[in-house]
Amino acid sequence: MQTDWLIVDGYSLLYRDPSQMKSDLASSRQHLIRHLEAVSGFFAERVTIVFDGRTPMQEPDFHSRTVEIVFSPGDKTADTIIERLVHESPSPAGILVITSDRMERETVMAAGAETMSCGDFLDQCKRYEKRRPTPYPKPPSGHTLGDFFPKQKPKES
Numbered sequence: 001m002q003t004d005w006l007i008v009d010g011y012s013l014l015y016r017d018p019s020q021m022k023s024d025l026a027s028s029r030q031h032l033i034r035h036l037e038a039v040s041g042f043f044a045e046r047v048t049i050v051f052d053g054r055t056p057m058q059e060p061d062f063h064s065r066t067v068e069i070v071f072s073p074g075d076k077t078a079d080t081i082i083e084r085l086v087h088e089s090p091s092p093a094g095i096l097v098i099t100s101d102r103m104e105r106e107t108v109m110a111a112g113a114e115t116m117s118c119g120d121f122l123d124q125c126k127r128y129e130k131r132r133p134t135p136y137p138k139p140p141s142g143h144t145l146g147d148f149f150p151k152q153k154p155k156e157s
Contacts, residue, residue, distance in 0.1 A: 003114065004094030006044035007085055008036065008121075009078055010051040012099045016118035035125075037066050042128045044096065048085065050078040079104045086113045 014020050014032050022028045033049060040047040048068040053076065063069070072081045079101060086092050092112035098121045099105055105115040116124075 002042070003044045003096040004091065005046045005048070005089070005096070006040070007082055007095060007097045007113075008047070008049040009082060009097070009099035009101065009104065009118075010049045011078065012101055013049075013118045013121065016100055017122055033064055033067055033069060037064055039125050039128055040066050043124075050081050050085075052078045079107075083107055083111070086111045089113075 010029065010032065014028055017032075020028055020032045020035065022031055029051065036047055036049060046068070047066065048070060050070045050072065053072045053074040070081060072078050079099075082097060082099070082104065086095055086097065086108045089095055092108075093114075095108075095113040097105065097108045097113050097115045098118060099115065100118040105117075109115055
């Protein structure tokens, strides 16, 4: 499943998946971003996660090389930013928006984007993670190649 641009309603996904919730909101956001980094290549070439506003003193102290992180200004919601991104896109048909907000899904669908609920997205992530190759080979269990060769006696001098 590949699309051009995946746009995620950050808090909608965060609150839909209790496994992402950590001791504080900043840690929870960070964990969610790392999760999206891990699965982003499967879903889209470009990934943007949009969180609802913050005050200027609450600058995020995390970054991502593969996921664009957007905080809505204090006077706008994440939904407003997502709608604007879809409406301003030259090809909204290549956008997949992840949110559990039914009205938001209807709005961006009317603009030409595809949508998926947070629950369906999490199910897709789980399926991908099961199929994804592990980055490092697992250590051998049981026999090793050396077990199949006869032991050599040390040479006497």
